[in-house]
Amino acid sequence: MCGIAGLIDTALPSEALPDTILEMLGTIAHRGPDGLGYAVGDDWAMGTARLAVIDLESGTQPLGDPGGRFWLCYNGEIYNYRELRADLEAQGVVFRTHCDTEVVLAAWMTWGEQCLPRFNGGFAFALFDRRERRLVLARDRFGKRPLFYARHGNAFLFASEMKAFLAVPGFAFEQDPAQLASILGQWTPLPDQTGFRAIQALPMGEWLSFDRGGLERHTYARLAFPEGPAPAGEDEAKALIRRHLEASVALRLRSDVEVGVYLSGGIDSAIVALLARDIGGRPPATFSVAFDDAALDESAEQQVVAAHLGTRHDTLRVSHEDIAAACPDAVYHAEVPAFRSAFIPMFLLSRRTQECGIKVILSGEGADEAFLGYDLFKETLLRSRWDDIDDDTRSRRLARLYPHLGHYGPQDIAALTGLYQQFSQERMPGLFSHELKFQNGRFSARLIKGAGDPFAAISALVAGHGEMAAMSPVQRAQWLEYKTLLPGYLLSTQGDRAALAHGIENRCPFLDPAVVDLASTLNLRFDDGFEEKRLLRQAFAGRLPESIVNKRKFPYRAPDAAAFAETRPDYLELVQSESELAKLPFLDANFARRLTAKVLSRPAAEISTKENQTFLFLLSIALLHRQFVGRDGVAGHKAGRVHPPLVRMVDLRGAA
Numbered sequence: 001m002c003g004i005a006g007l008i009d010t011a012l013p014s015e016a017l018p019d020t021i022l023e024m025l026g027t028i029a030h031r032g033p034d035g036l037g038y039a040v041g042d043d044w045a046m047g048t049a050r051l052a053v054i055d056l057e058s059g060t061q062p063l064g065d066p067g068g069r070f071w072l073c074y075n076g077e078i079y080n081y082r083e084l085r086a087d088l089e090a091q092g093v094v095f096r097t098h099c100d101t102e103v104v105l106a107a108w109m110t111w112g113e114q115c116l117p118r119f120n121g122g123f124a125f126a127l128f129d130r131r132e133r134r135l136v137l138a139r140d141r142f143g144k145r146p147l148f149y150a151r152h153g154n155a156f157l158f159a160s161e162m163k164a165f166l167a168v169p170g171f172a173f174e175q176d177p178a179q180l181a182s183i184l185g186q187w188t189p190l191p192d193q194t195g196f197r198a199i200q201a202l203p204m205g206e207w208l209s210f211d212r213g214g215l216e217r218h219t220y221a222r223l224a225f226p227e228g229p230a231p232a233g234e235d236e237a238k239a240l241i242r243r244h245l246e247a248s249v250a251l252r253l254r255s256d257v258e259v260g261v262y263l264s265g266g267i268d269s270a271i272v273a274l275l276a277r278d279i280g281g282r283p284p285a286t287f288s289v290a291f292d293d294a295a296l297d298e299s300a301e302q303q304v305v306a307a308h309l310g311t312r313h314d315t316l317r318v319s320h321e322d323i324a325a326a327c328p329d330a331v332y333h334a335e336v337p338a339f340r341s342a343f344i345p346m347f348l349l350s351r352r353t354q355e356c357g358i359k360v361i362l363s364g365e366g367a368d369e370a371f372l373g374y375d376l377f378k379e380t381l382l383r384s385r386w387d388d389i390d391d392d393t394r395s396r397r398l399a400r401l402y403p404h405l406g407h408y409g410p411q412d413i414a415a416l417t418g419l420y421q422q423f424s425q426e427r428m429p430g431l432f433s434h435e436l437k438f439q440n441g442r443f444s445a446r447l448i449k450g451a452g453d454p455f456a457a458i459s460a461l462v463a464g465h466g467e468m469a470a471m472s473p474v475q476r477a478q479w480l481e482y483k484t485l486l487p488g489y490l491l492s493t494q495g496d497r498a499a500l501a502h503g504i505e506n507r508c509p510f511l512d513p514a515v516v517d518l519a520s521t522l523n524l525r526f527d528d529g530f531e532e533k534r535l536l537r538q539a540f541a542g543r544l545p546e547s548i549v550n551k552r553k554f555p556y557r558a559p560d561a562a563a564f565a566e567t568r569p570d571y572l573e574l575v576q577s578e579s580e581l582a583k584l585p586f587l588d589a590n591f592a593r594r595l596t597a598k599v600l601s602r603p604a605a606e607i608s609t610k611e612n613q614t615f616l617f618l619l620s621i622a623l624l625h626r627q628f629v630g631r632d633g634v635a636g637h638k639a640g641r642v643h644p645p646l647v648r649m650v651d652l653r654g655a656a
Helices: 014-027 081-090 100-118 162-167 177-186 234-252 267-280 299-309 320-334 343-355 375-388 391-399 410-422 438-447 456-463 466-470 473-483 485-490 492-500 513-522 534-539 561-567 570-576 589-601 609-629 632-639
Strands: 002-008 036-040 044-050 070-078 121-129 134-139 148-152 155-159 199-201 206-211 214-219 259-262 285-291 312-318 360-362 505-507 646-651
Touching: 002 014, 002 070, 002 121, 014 036, 014 044, 014 162, 014 646, 044 070, 044 121, 070 081, 070 100, 081 100, 100 121, 100 134, 134 155, 148 162, 155 162, 162 609, 177 438, 177 456, 177 609, 234 267, 234 513, 234 534, 259 267, 267 299, 267 360, 267 534, 285 299, 285 343, 299 312, 312 343, 320 343, 320 492, 320 561, 320 609, 343 492, 375 391, 375 410, 375 473, 391 410, 438 589, 438 609, 473 485, 485 492, 492 505, 561 589, 561 609, 570 589, 570 609, 589 609, 609 632
Parallel strands: 036 646, 259 285, 259 360, 285 312, 360 505
Antiparallel strands: 002 044, 002 155, 036 044, 070 121, 121 134, 134 206, 148 155, 148 199, 206 214
């Protein structure tokens, strides 16, 4: 895991390039505290801030081929690098190191872009071909590792985090109201959105090439839900689940440093910890977040799992004060607006994990998308069949939807019946599954003055993927979750960005392509879809405590607006002061002021989910404006900078 950055075709004088690339790397040094390295030519530079995980001694970057034609800066891990290395050696490739970085370089030189579907991992890389003057950027199929690019005059910039562009002379950030409205509408950026004009994210499963002929983007991995042959019965299906997850965890335990596990208190992370213990040969170190608010806290379940597995468990208790104090730093690292505060405890947990000497962790992320763990999937299934079932069946299935809501009662079922009747037919083409969810987003989008249709961008995205037409309503819901909330928030704001802020690499066994494909063949084959992840739970019954196996979905949440209303941090002036709001002319200041006054003055019980969500969006937009548009993040960064050692300098200026 690392951070990468670079620029080519720049008009900067060549003597300025070493300092510029070092400044870019310095802004993302948290991603790679073990050493900086760069290569420079006459009008290009690229570099890496390295977190050493595989081949600690000789894995230094950038890595060039023996002839000096190709140079690679690489972020992430290819978990199947040993198998790929064996394939390449069989073709005559001779390796100089034992790191997966050299496997990526050799794979590209041997197979070209056809190497990308062979990679099983979370990665983003930049590869420069000096002879053809061609830059290639590529990103993993599920969007685990970030990669951004921008044009700056004739120059092309890229980096693992946008803040690296703050170090490029003359580069200015500007928030894009249309993108912000879209982000507020669907709760998260779309695959190529960033919230800033002129900066794009390379979407999951894509690669691009940039040379003097221009920029071209290509897709190498598309989301599909293969309908493979059904196992003979449930027992075979459970055995397949265990076998695939064991293989996935085994691959992700490959590391030259210790690997820990994040325990949430639910079944997914418990399975990961169980397999890590059994395959690794000893109980792993485990880490969890706990809250004082009993409605949000799962520490009792976390302790049950840790005790059952005998792990060395560490719990970080997070207060309202902690969330308010860490919010600006967490938003600076996230770089995009956030609709909830749950990423802030994860930001703090990664700091604790780093302090405990762990560099790599496994988590249960991706299980809900693969094995239908969200209420959204059950809702979609019921709404899609609404007109075909009678009133009694509707009531019974509504009663099974939300077992984790203790206060859920007959009056709620009556209210939902009317709501589901309204949304039993598709209103927004291709977005049937998410139409109810988007009601909160429609409210949040009111923050943006003259935003137009906040769902225009996602409608265009769906329209551009005709393969969705052949999918079932639930599969379309999965497709949208894989394309939006998973890469845009869960793997990014709450995942990679929170973890790498403190040099922690997060690996996700449930996002192994073989596991995802297997889940697609099993979903709804052996149950009615109203008991989330039933097969997954039963596959591990008897190996984990019964209370964990039978525990229903408990969504991870953290205190939202209440944390700020109670603690009143100084930076709330950004959303309270008329002069501060005037710096954000694209906002509806009257709506923002009314919203802020309400959420900061009323009891938490009187603040709705959509108001909580909109307040967090408003606060994070204002913080991002100060940090990036106002460049306040530059000053804060330099004040606290501790430069990793410079371990590689390659000067190719003037070289043929």
